[in-house]
Amino acid sequence: MGCLFPIQVMEEKVIPVRVAIRCRPLVPRELAEGCEPCISFVPGEPQIIVGTEKAFTFDYVFDPATEQEEVFNVTVAPLLRGIFNGYNATVLAYGQTGSGKTYTMGGTYTTTQDDNEVGVIPRVIHHLFNGISQRSETEFVLKVSYLEIYNEEIIDLLCNSKDRLVLSIREDAKEGIKVAGLTEKTVCTAEDMVRCLEMGNSSRSVGSTAMNAVSSRSHAIFTISVEQKRGAQRDSYCCGKFHLVDLAGSERQKKTKAEGDRLKEGININRGLLSLGNVISALGEDSGKKNHIPYRDSKLTRMLQDSLGGNSHTLMVACISPADANLEETANSLRYADRARKIKNKPIVNQDPQAAELLALKRQVQQLRVQLLQATGGRAPEQLSHENTEREQQLAERNADLRKNVDRLVRQTSQLSQRVVLLEMQKEKVQKSIQDVKQHEGCSVDISAFAQSLDVVANGEVELRKPFELLQNLQSKISELEDYDDLMQDINRPANESSEGSGDDSDSFSVQHAERQAELSEELLQLNQTLAMKQELARRVMLVDNTMLSFNGSYQDNLLELEQKVQNLEREKEELYAAVQAAKKDSSHAKISEQRRKRLQDLESEMGMLKKKIVEQTRLLKHKQNSDKTVSKLNDEIQVMKSQRVQLLKHIKEDSDKFRQWRAQKDREVLQLKAKERKRQFEVLKLERGYEKQAAVLRRKTEEAAAANRRLRDALQRQKEAGEKRKDQQQRGKDGMAARIKGWLTNEVEVLVSMEEARCRLNELLEDRKLLAPGFGTAAAQGGHFAAYY
Numbered sequence: 001m002g003c004l005f006p007i008q009v010m011e012e013k014v015i016p017v018r019v020a021i022r023c024r025p026l027v028p029r030e031l032a033e034g035c036e037p038c039i040s041f042v043p044g045e046p047q048i049i050v051g052t053e054k055a056f057t058f059d060y061v062f063d064p065a066t067e068q069e070e071v072f073n074v075t076v077a078p079l080l081r082g083i084f085n086g087y088n089a090t091v092l093a094y095g096q097t098g099s100g101k102t103y104t105m106g107g108t109y110t111t112t113q114d115d116n117e118v119g120v121i122p123r124v125i126h127h128l129f130n131g132i133s134q135r136s137e138t139e140f141v142l143k144v145s146y147l148e149i150y151n152e153e154i155i156d157l158l159c160n161s162k163d164r165l166v167l168s169i170r171e172d173a174k175e176g177i178k179v180a181g182l183t184e185k186t187v188c189t190a191e192d193m194v195r196c197l198e199m200g201n202s203s204r205s206v207g208s209t210a211m212n213a214v215s216s217r218s219h220a221i222f223t224i225s226v227e228q229k230r231g232a233q234r235d236s237y238c239c240g241k242f243h244l245v246d247l248a249g250s251e252r253q254k255k256t257k258a259e260g261d262r263l264k265e266g267i268n269i270n271r272g273l274l275s276l277g278n279v280i281s282a283l284g285e286d287s288g289k290k291n292h293i294p295y296r297d298s299k300l301t302r303m304l305q306d307s308l309g310g311n312s313h314t315l316m317v318a319c320i321s322p323a324d325a326n327l328e329e330t331a332n333s334l335r336y337a338d339r340a341r342k343i344k345n346k347p348i349v350n351q352d353p354q355a356a357e358l359l360a361l362k363r364q365v366q367q368l369r370v371q372l373l374q375a376t377g378g379r380a381p382e383q384l385s386h387e388n389t390e391r392e393q394q395l396a397e398r399n400a401d402l403r404k405n406v407d408r409l410v411r412q413t414s415q416l417s418q419r420v421v422l423l424e425m426q427k428e429k430v431q432k433s434i435q436d437v438k439q440h441e442g443c444s445v446d447i448s449a450f451a452q453s454l455d456v457v458a459n460g461e462v463e464l465r466k467p468f469e470l471l472q473n474l475q476s477k478i479s480e481l482e483d484y485d486d487l488m489q490d491i492n493r494p495a496n497e498s499s500e501g502s503g504d505d506s507d508s509f510s511v512q513h514a515e516r517q518a519e520l521s522e523e524l525l526q527l528n529q530t531l532a533m534k535q536e537l538a539r540r541v542m543l544v545d546n547t548m549l550s551f552n553g554s555y556q557d558n559l560l561e562l563e564q565k566v567q568n569l570e571r572e573k574e575e576l577y578a579a580v581q582a583a584k585k586d587s588s589h590a591k592i593s594e595q596r597r598k599r600l601q602d603l604e605s606e607m608g609m610l611k612k613k614i615v616e617q618t619r620l621l622k623h624k625q626n627s628d629k630t631v632s633k634l635n636d637e638i639q640v641m642k643s644q645r646v647q648l649l650k651h652i653k654e655d656s657d658k659f660r661q662w663r664a665q666k667d668r669e670v671l672q673l674k675a676k677e678r679k680r681q682f683e684v685l686k687l688e689r690g691y692e693k694q695a696a697v698l699r700r701k702t703e704e705a706a707a708a709n710r711r712l713r714d715a716l717q718r719q720k721e722a723g724e725k726r727k728d729q730q731q732r733g734k735d736g737m738a739a740r741i742k743g744w745l746t747n748e749v750e751v752l753v754s755m756e757e758a759r760c761r762l763n764e765l766l767e768d769r770k771l772l773a774p775g776f777g778t779a780a781a782q783g784g785h786f787a788a789y790y
């Protein structure tokens with residue numbers, strides 16, 4: 001029974017995330033650096049003052065002298081009690097690097113550790129098993145998993161390092177957030193569980209920074225799942241999950257002096273914590289309407305989705321350093337923790353819905369039985385069997401209806417979550433393509449600036465601008481694609497709506513297959529239920545029959561005996577009657593005759609009773625024959641249904657095989673398409689590189705043309721000035737004629753040369769445009785292709 005589907009067995013209570021602040025003592029490094037404490041505490045109040053003025057109030061505040069045991073007893077022990085009642089719980093250690101998170105959680109625990117130093121997780125294990133030993137009437141199944149999120153990758157800490165794979169998160173309709181392939185070890189003793197903790201602790205990613213010699217470089221989540229079965233028939237089931245989270249510490253590169261891998265880790269740690277901060281802020285906002293919570297921004301926030309604003313009792317332990325050198329980080333941690341207090345969770349008991357329903361029905365049956373006995377004054381069951389059967393049938397029908405409803409709802413939920421997964425896959429594809437396209441060099445070209453420089457030469461040349469307009473269109477298409485991302489946010493559309501718009505055959509086939517499988521499974525489920533009902537009915541009828549059978553032998557003997565008795569009595573009666581008649585004639589025999597008459601009356605009443613008994617026995621025998629018929633009819637029906645079930649299973653298997661083949665074929669096609677796509681992308685890249693080169697040449701030529709244009713303008717200007725000069729000098733005589741003609745000729749030649757040069761440049765530009773146009777066409781088609789694809 002692995003189903004953790006939480007059903008509401010009581011009114012949902014809103015419980016805020018509780019926040020505890022734990023301030024550690026100054027560590028030797030801080031003392032050596034001459035740091036002074038900058039935190040003060042208000043005695044008897046959960047208040048803390050940073051520096052001299054800023055005061056914060058939390059649910060619990062622990063000063064540096066507080067021992068590990070007190071922290072556990074005050075904050076974590078109540079959560080453990082909730083786990084025994086089937087609730088989920090989370091403890092989250094947050095804080096700056098080196099502030100004492102791992103120390104508080106017990107993330108470096110080994111069995112040799114001093115008892116006073118033992119942190120939260122080993123204490124949880126110890127108290128959990130203590131609690132179990134006090135609940136002998138309950139059957140427990142305990143499972144443990146331990147993972148870390150290192151550089152945005154999920155790593156299983158409970159499997160050998162050589163088998164370690166990068167895991168991914170899945171959202172399951174029944175079980176919520178799940179890590180596919182994560183090791184879940186079933187443990188029976190506290191020692192087993194401690195061994196898992198030690199194994200995971202030794203595998204955690206740890207590194208040395210200037211702030212902490214053994215700094216955790218990952219977020220670690222230790223999860224204990226506690227399944228419980230109670231009651232004489234173990235039919236009351238619930239399951240609570242306890243997440244114990246040691247977050248990596250927020251850090252500043254300046255202080256940690258991290259470089260290389262450490263720096264990369266630090267960036268990822270801060271990124272995860274930032275997403276967590278965003279989720280906390282969004283959850284804390286009291287906007288009155290349901291706002292978007294960015295759980296999907298990081299693996300950490302997805303993993304903690306249920307613990308923040310979901311189905312869990314959650315405690316955040318914010319660890320801080322008292323050193324004045326860390327004042328700013330401490331104030332930030334307190335602000336972060338203060339925001340977390342605004343988060344409201346709705347924890348509910350996690351029960352197996354079918355077990356809960358069964359239990360409720362059993363209770364109902366029990367109650368009805370009691371009522372029935374009371375109503376009939378405690379008559380024997382065989383007298384009530386008929387009424388009981390009717391009631392049981394009604395209950396069985398109701399039970400079947402309820403089961404049908406539950407199955408339908410579960411199926412709907414699983415279909416919806418399948419759709420969500422598909423849509424998310426699409427969304428990721430789109431986002432990736434948008435990123436690819438955005439990162440492409442072609443998008444960084446400043447088209448308008450380029451077009452302006454071209455205007456200098458091609459003023460009025462409409463044709464020359466066309467390629468630039470095409471490129472501009474392409475860029476705007478790409479930005480339109482970004483808007484599509486927003487559209488994809490709306491993934492909660494009903495299934496039929498979204499399938500209308502989707503043209504993806506492959507996905508729709510997968511969905512159809514999933515739907516078909518769900519239908520077949522439902523059919524199978526119904527068949528199984530009806531079969532179980534019929535078998536139960538046949539069993540009950542046979543039970544009644546067997547009881548009757550034991551009576552039957554004696555009934556038949558009785559019947560014969562009774563018939564014999566009746567005959568004897570008849571005979572005796574006739575004799576007596578004859579004697580009475582004879583005695584009537586003889587008055588001396590009056591007394592004897594009176595005695596005989598009395599005897600005759602007795603015999604008649606005895607005979608009447610015996611006849612009644614015979615009628616009753618005959619009725620019982622008839623009833624037995626009827627129920628024999630019913631049993632054989634039921635058995636026939638059961639046989640038919642069994643063969644139907646075999647057929648159905650065969651059908652499901654065939655359908656699955658077909659789907660597997662289809663999937664394999666599709667996968668092959670996808671691989672081929674991917675190869676083609678890679679080739680196409682390479683060609684596009686080649687084309688665009690060529691285009692880049694040509695654009696550079698074009699730019700250079702445009703500049704040359706502009707220079708030639710300028711020179712032409714200058715020459716024309718000089719020509720104009722020379723003409724005016726000439727007019728001027730004509731009045732001054734013929735002496736300077738030769739010099740004037742020479743000057744005029746020089747100018748004319750310059751103008752002609754410049755004009756020729758400008759014409760050449762223009763021709764070159766036109767030629768270049770011709771060559772570039774196909775390149776623009778391909779790029780524009782690419783844009784169109786992307787738009788059509790998405």
Ligand SMILES: Nc1ncnc2c1ncn2[C@@H]1O[C@H](COP(=O)(O)OP(=O)(O)OP(=O)(O)O)[C@@H](O)[C@H]1O
Pocket residue numbers: 023024025027064095096097098099100101102103104212214215216217247248249250319
């Ligand atoms: N309450 C405390 N009492 C005594 N020493 C403490 C306490 N809390 C932390 N320390 C010491 O402070 C140092 C840093 O603690 P720890 O490694 O737990 O920090 P952290 O927050 O987990 O750091 P990181 O985020 O870098 O992993 C350790 O040497 C630890 O023993």
